[in-house]
Amino acid sequence: MNTASGEPVEEKKSLNFLEQLVEEDVKAGKNNGKVHTRFPPEPNGYLHIGHAKAICIDFGMAKDFGGKTNLRFDDTNPAKEETEYVDSIKEDIKWLGFDWDDREFYASDYFEQLYNWAVKIIKAGNAYVDDQSSDTIAEQKGTPTTPGTESPFRNRSVEENLDLFERMKNGEFEEGSKVLRAKIDMASSNMHLRDPLMYRILKKAHHRTGNKWCIYPMYDYAHGQSDYIEGITHSLCTLEFEVHRPLYNWFLEQVYEEGKPKPRQIEFARLNLSYTIMSKRKLLELVKDKHVSGWDDPRMPTLSGMRRRGYTPASIRNFVDTIGVTKTDGVSDVLLLEHSVRDDLNKIAPRVMAVLNPLKMIITNYPEGKTEELETPNNPEDENAGSRMIPFSREIYIEQEDFMIDPPGKFFRLAPGKEVRLKSAFIVRCDDYKMNSTTGEPEEIYCSYFPETRSGGSEANRKVKGTLHWVSVPQALKAEVRLYDRLFSDPEPDGHKDVDFKEFLNPDSLKVSECYVEPGLATAKALEHFQFQRIGYFNVDPDSRPGKLVFNRTVALKDSWAKAGA
């Protein structure tokens, strides 16, 4: 944008609350004005659209302030974590368009350091080994409204604690028989400060450290210290960690050395999407119980599922950008997401001819056996997209719903006696039709065409209300289409206390059928995007094979005719 004088005008976009806080820190010279963030997934599931928001924020914030972002796997629980998830997470972040360079870290890389710091905290008298069972510890925790009670082991000597903790590490005790706890305040109004666990005994192999350790640090202890080790300045996370912040800071103070970057935790609202569930546990349930074909089922809100469905990285980034960053948790409408894909695909997806529910049209005055090639633009929204040739002949398929024997007033399509344009071809008039005696539906329609109305021809400018897409019968390719719809029929499937979210599974979320597509699609590659003209955006499923094409519907085109309730 420019002013009359040619001066560039800064498009003033207001900063979100996170950017404001970070900017204040930078201006105040904290951490020498540096900004370094991290994205810390736990490798226990696939990334979903909610993670995409966090990724965009973590990487975007650093980029905006000239800093870097680390990828750190928060792998402190060997019982749940697997390498399969590590690989998929890396693939998804790259696909989304972000890069961590060589800064790929693991909390498990820090186990030794974390252990040494724990020893230091014990020596300072701020941690102790507790011999009680988890049930007893839970009981002593109190409730949000009543204070907890102190463990009888709370005041063991430093020497005894040191000895016990080392023996815990050496595997001398059974799983669950001892834990290391921070000694803070059993009466705190913040439950997380009531002597939280730092370490538990887990005799399980870890996906990276194998059997080297049999004690593993808890999230609160490991996460903040990992931030500190990596020189993270801003530890951005979701709102549910808000109450953890005092503990985050407490642990940090135990080991902090002057002059080093001091990470600051700031929380933002996680993404909630209507008609969608975001819980990893529940998504896993859908996979395990075979309600979907896998983590990458195109109906899943996972990034791998959305990629397969035909969502583009840009559409997801734009979506995240439009919903913004705040501390108010609400539910964003999937409509915004869908608008975002349409918007992106409209600009980049080549238009092709495809007929989902074929109805044969015979053009009675077109020479039998003749075929001609007609030129059609690849994408009218993109001047550089060029054009291609498509075959036309005496018999073509049109969409069943584009023909009505007795149409209502504003029906712009084909009906007996009416004229319509065939996209990039001719204007035709319907003269007659044949009914199928068993179905009671039209089976074939007979039309005459007007040779001079060919696109670019002398009568091409004749006004007709409707334009139909079509596919020439002899050259048509048969393909499979998978028509996807929302996985759930309720706006908040997991928002009902007494009803299981699976009750809201949409039985029509997938309809598989056959269609006819133009011959040029024979060479379409997996994940390639197209617009099936007048129908919707589709992409090629990885299941697709030469001779057995498979298309997924990403999202339908907006349809004001259907919406009018016709």
Place this chain on the structure above:
RNA sequence: UGUCCUGUGGUGUAAUUGGCAACACGUCUGAUUCUGGAUCAGAAGAGUUCAGGUUCGAGACCUGACAGGACAACCA
């Protein structure tokens, strides 16, 4: 009956030393179109959860309600 956080059109957000509530999506008109798409023009829709207070002036500041969310895993 605790502590912390949050309340702005249907939805998501904006209003940066207090100054006539803005934008996007959606909705509805109309124009245009060889996609009933896209595009363009326009309209409706909130007086900012409520009640007090400070002020010439409050969405913003103060007080008190109310509503929603988070927190009592050897999960992250």
